[in-house]
Amino acid sequence: MDYKIAFFDIDGTLVNDEKKIPQDTIEAIAEVRRRGVEPVIATGRAPYFFERLAQQLAIDSYVSLNGGYVVYQGKPIYQHPIPRADVEALVKLSTEHCHSLVFEGSSAFYANSEIDPSVQTSVQSLKVDLPGYDPDYWTKEDIYQIFLHCEETDEHLYQEHIPGLRYIRWHKSAMDVLPADSSKAIGINAMLRLLDLSPKESIAFGDGLNDKEMLAAVGLGIAMGNAHQDLIPYANYVTTHVDHGGILNGLKYAQIL
Missing domain, CATH: 3.30.1240.10 (Hypothetical Protein, Haloacid Dehalogenase-like Hydrolase; Chain: A; domain 2)
Known part of the structure; x- marks a missing residue:
């Protein structure tokens, strides 16, 4: 499959327990971009919680607050606050x-x-x-x-x-x-509609319970090797641990790298 966009959770996926991005992940994200696939953050965190990380990875598009606030290339495109x-x-x-x-x-x-x-x-x-x-x-x-x-x-x-x-x-x-009607998947679908992409053209990486809908909604859902066991059934593939090349190996499995 010719994937066009890749969504990445943060905690336990882009960063490890020390909240640091492994060097091989930094290099993999840069290579993904060079190959024409757009990297997007998809997280439960609020935007002000990951500004430095986004700058480090040169990512300006994100699905934040578990799908409640979505930004594409610096501009808000979808908002779903709690009533x-x-x-x-x-x-x-x-x-x-x-x-x-x-x-x-x-x-x-x-x-x-x-x-x-x-x-x-x-x-x-x-x-x-x-x-x-x-x-x-x-x-x-x-x-x-x-x-x-x-x-x-x-x-x-x-x-x-x-x-x-x-x-x-x-x-x-x-x-x-x-x-109750919000999730990362809802935010991802809003971005895909904007870009006129189908779910099959997207992949996603995650490790936590708030990643269930996201992994099930994309063309290829990849769970980290350190993922919560209850997430595994929602994934198409389980890669290695975040500290053991998890992002890099998952992207290789997807044949993006």
Whole structure:
């Protein structure tokens, strides 16, 4: 297949546990571009969480916030914020259960708790700055994603209580909260429509639970060797570990390199 575009998750895919891009991945992405295939970031992260990485890889197109905010060559092309009523319902419910939230807009993020160790631990694991404090931020800006800080044993307090939301765990003390009808696949399809490309002309790499829809939606879905086991059934191929040439070997399998 003559692939035209390649989508790459960040954590565990483009970067390793130390949040560093392996050198062979940097070189592989550059070669992909030279061969006429457009590299695109597809991540649960907000744009301000990966600016340096995008610059390092010379990538200016991305599907961010789990499909909620999509940019092509520096220009926003698709936006799907969480409905304000659903944010309000989550604020009320999480307050009742004493769980902190971090609201993610397109250009900034704020917590509704000034001091919460779970917020500090989860956000610091991303190797980014801590959020500011503004419990009313959600009333002022569109919110595309929310970090809900609770342990796995408390998930039942939220699942199915607000039908318009879905939850994806990414840290032992935090989940992504996004619209129930949003995913990386939705954002990818928006970009493919803009470029007049079919899903069969695209490939994607991922390793986490929020990559299920993405891998299933493209022509070739590649799971990293370090991927969550529940992601494997959604992949067409499993490459090697992120630190063992995972991106390079996957691109070779796709016959792009």
